[in-house]
Amino acid sequence: MGITKSDLHPDAYNRLASVLKTLAHPARIAILQYIINQKACICTDLVTELGLAQATISQHLKELKTVGLIKGNIEGKSVCYCIDENVWRTIQQTIHQFFDQEVNIPKCC
Amino acid sequence: MGITKSDLHPDAYNRLASVLKTLAHPARIAILQYIINQKACICTDLVTELGLAQATISQHLKELKTVGLIKGNIEGKSVCYCIDENVWRTIQQTIHQFFDQEVNIPKCC
DNA sequence: TTTTAATATCGTAATATTGCGATGTTAAAT
């Protein structure tokens, strides 16, 4: 079908999956990494840096903005984007909570 | 287009994105969590537990097997699945490496 | 030997995602 049956799963799983989905794209990872390295950036920088069309970059930025990982600040005719530290840390914790589980003692295999 | 321009991005980003994509589904998260809790499980358990069709569960298991997060062991007419601890830890490290970065001192915002 | 239980795989319909050209908006620059 192409539609995820979210109603079958616990909210926590849906939320984690949703965040991971946003992060699960090389362009969005590249955008985040670039902003982290440069402390901030504008859309045009990313177009030059990543080699994707302006419309495409803008769309990825929107998705990152939607989950709250980045926030934009209008500066004249450009928009300065940077990481939202609070949201970053919240997501960081969620991810730690899942991946830092003990997975020892497999019953078979 | 619906196709990711992987050739534009560093391999490390493509790999990270690929792993995150596999994890970015509530059913697959639920499957992993169930296996972690029970130490192991068979496909039918998950069908009962998650309320998805057998074909669907089987497909999700295949994806998790493809990235190596789980491995299956044939036991009679059923297959016992469990977490591959080594792969789990490798992926854990990759993900931590990205999310544990310092994101301080935003330039704008 | 026939039946049944547990899976895997195939084919397909319904959605979702990705990328981009075209277009509109806004603020600085000329």
Add this chain to the structure above:
DNA sequence: ATTTAACATCGCAATATTACGATATTAAAA
């Protein structure tokens, strides 16, 4: 006032994903 630079959004076309019924396979059970 006109031009230009920086974005956002719309509307597609090309792919990808999700879910499941149907069907095949295999091993235990009857």
